[in-house]
Amino acid sequence: MLTLVRQELFKLIKKRSTWITTIIMLVTQIGLAIWAKTTPKVLDPRAVFDQQFFGVVWYLFFLIAAAASIITMEFQYGTIKEVLYRKYYRGEIMVSKWLTLFIYSLYWVVLSWVVSMLLRAVLFADKIDLGAKVANGNTVLMDSIQQTAASFLTLWLLLSLVLLLANLFKNSAVAVSVGIVGYFVTQTLASILTMLIHKWAWLKWNPLTMLFYPSQLSSYDMYHAMTKLTNVQMFCGNVVYIAIFLGLGYWIFKKRSV
Amino acid sequence: MSEILTISNLNKSFGSKKVLHDVSLTVETGHIVGLVGPNGAGKSTIMKTILGLINYQSGDIKINGQVVSPTSHQALSKVGALIEYPGLYPFLSGWDHLRLFADGDNRLEHMQDIVSKLKMDGYIKQKAKGYSLGMKQKLGIAMALLNDPDLVILDEPMNGLDPQATKDLRDLILDEAKDGKTFLISSHILSELEKLAQDLLIIDHGSIIRQTTMSELLASGGSFIDLQTSDDQAARQALQAAGFELTNDASLRVVLTDSDDNAMTNVLGTLNNAGLTVKDVKHEEGSLESSLLDLLAHDQDQVKE
Numbered sequence: 001m002l003t004l005v006r007q008e009l010f011k012l013i014k015k016r017s018t019w020i021t022t023i024i025m026l027v028t029q030i031g032l033a034i035w036a037k038t039t040p041k042v043l044d045p046r047a048v049f050d051q052q053f054f055g056v057v058w059y060l061f062f063l064i065a066a067a068a069s070i071i072t073m074e075f076q077y078g079t080i081k082e083v084l085y086r087k088y089y090r091g092e093i094m095v096s097k098w099l100t101l102f103i104y105s106l107y108w109v110v111l112s113w114v115v116s117m118l119l120r121a122v123l124f125a126d127k128i129d130l131g132a133k134v135a136n137g138n139t140v141l142m143d144s145i146q147q148t149a150a151s152f153l154t155l156w157l158l159l160s161l162v163l164l165l166a167n168l169f170k171n172s173a174v175a176v177s178v179g180i181v182g183y184f185v186t187q188t189l190a191s192i193l194t195m196l197i198h199k200w201a202w203l204k205w206n207p208l209t210m211l212f213y214p215s216q217l218s219s220y221d222m223y224h225a226m227t228k229l230t231n232v233q234m235f236c237g238n239v240v241y242i243a244i245f246l247g248l249g250y251w252i253f254k255k256r257s258v
Numbered sequence: 259m260s261e262i263l264t265i266s267n268l269n270k271s272f273g274s275k276k277v278l279h280d281v282s283l284t285v286e287t288g289h290i291v292g293l294v295g296p297n298g299a300g301k302s303t304i305m306k307t308i309l310g311l312i313n314y315q316s317g318d319i320k321i322n323g324q325v326v327s328p329t330s331h332q333a334l335s336k337v338g339a340l341i342e343y344p345g346l347y348p349f350l351s352g353w354d355h356l357r358l359f360a361d362g363d364n365r366l367e368h369m370q371d372i373v374s375k376l377k378m379d380g381y382i383k384q385k386a387k388g389y390s391l392g393m394k395q396k397l398g399i400a401m402a403l404l405n406d407p408d409l410v411i412l413d414e415p416m417n418g419l420d421p422q423a424t425k426d427l428r429d430l431i432l433d434e435a436k437d438g439k440t441f442l443i444s445s446h447i448l449s450e451l452e453k454l455a456q457d458l459l460i461i462d463h464g465s466i467i468r469q470t471t472m473s474e475l476l477a478s479g480g481s482f483i484d485l486q487t488s489d490d491q492a493a494r495q496a497l498q499a500a501g502f503e504l505t506n507d508a509s510l511r512v513v514l515t516d517s518d519d520n521a522m523t524n525v526l527g528t529l530n531n532a533g534l535t536v537k538d539v540k541h542e543e544g545s546l547e548s549s550l551l552d553l554l555a556h557d558q559d560q561v562k563e
């Protein structure tokens with residue numbers, strides 16, 4: 001397994017897109033921080049800091065694209081034959097790709113968080129107090145860590161769905177589109193979801209609801225009214241859906257003729 | 259001599275279409291085996307099944323005595339393959355591809371040897387997206403030979419290679435076979451197979467119609483004398499009267515038997531005695547092409563009956 005993960009990481013590191021996207025995110029984060037510093041009335045530093053200076057949006061897109069392509073590129077380039085005829089079982093190969101994506105996602109999450117902390121320390125040390133309390137009783141620092149961890153879980157809900165679709169369609173376009181739409185649709189569908197869950201209570205268990213987990217941790221009362229789920233239920237819901245989507249993708253990959 | 263690969267009663271269907279009918283074959287260790295047949299006969303399908311790339315309905319595949327199936331892959335660690343076109347990552351160089359799939363650093367010494375023999379040194383460090391068809395094909399072959407396999411399966415390896423590269427590859431295969439490697443090669447380029455293969459597997463419509471040695475098949479093809487004379491009709495009558503067997507087609511073609519050592523002298527003598535002038539004469543040895551086409555035509559007739 002170690003060999004397989006090493007091979008996948010080798011491919012990832014050799015791709016130019018890995019490094020170009022890193023630079024894009026860093027430049028955007030620094031740029032936004034400087035902009036917020038110079039015009040705090042236009043761009044509220046605290047609001048932008050909570051979004052990790054838009055690092056989160058960038059790495060979300062990059063990871064959705066990476067998840068789709070880690071599967072589809074093998075079919076697109078025909079390398080799937082070389083990868084599969086070796087002594088490793090198909091299951092091992094699928095798991096190695098999950099592990100690689102996991103490592104890659106940790107890279108982005110940690111990088112974005114560390115950079116936003118550094119930017120705060122350099123530019124906003126006086127404005128944003130890490131020890132101050134927020135609405136749910138956490139300190140700013142604790143809240144930031146909690147939000148990042150919760151977002152990591154819902155990120156993987158999206159990624160597991162993207163991996164499933166990439167396996168199903170062998171084509172990046174569908175998988176990436178659904179991933180990105182999945183991210184945006186939650187914001188717009190909040191009111192519709194509220195109505196639907198009000199009417200059919202069992203709908204609260206649908207995967208879209210699970211994507212509100214970080215928001216609910218931050219403002220429990222507001223989001224609980226819509227989701228009708230406790231934080232623990234949402235956490236478990238995320239984990240179960242991730243297992244289902246990964247499991248389906250694994251099964252499809254094992255059965256496929258190449 | 260043991261058998262490195264045995265397939266017994268392999269059956270494969272894609273949906274309702276049956277593509278492999280009860281295929282059974284053996285490949286002897288250290289031999290170079292050619293797999294020939296018309297397009298769509300099932301050559302690539304057999305190769306992909308051996309490699310676990312596609313599932314099959316029933317049958318037994320053993321490599322080095324170990325069973326190979328979608329759930330049992332260990333035996334494939336000693337197999338190298340190139341199926342259809344080589345799959346390459348455009349953002350990796352040729353050498354990166356070899357490093358990626360190499361099992362252990364000591365393999366890379368052997369790889370440098372193969373790279374040199376295939377004359378790839380000039381571009382092996384360039385990214386694959388800039389490679390021509392021939393360069394990609396060579397890289398695919400190098401990847402098949404990585405990790406010192408016992409059995410190498412090549413599907414149309416000469417595809418896209420220029421004459422020099424074709425010769426380099428042929429020399430490489432013969433060299434590696436001397437070291438004990440077994441090759442299973444499918445090809446439409448019969449002249450190349452004649453120079454390489456010791457054994458032949460002939461497949462048509464998903465069934466193995468003949469498993470034989472190259473020398474046996476060539477011998478069965480027969481040899482001929484092709485003639486052009488001043489009066490082909492009269493020549494035909496004269497030759498048939500003298501006891502020679504002629505083919506039924508429009509050309510003047512004498513079929514030779516093994517025991518006919520003085521055939522040429524006798525044929526020319528007969529025509530001379532009949533007062534006919536010989537304008538052109540050609541002695542044709544049995545070729546793989548003629549033997550194969552004969553065999554396939556015979557198989558088609560049997561299918562029609």
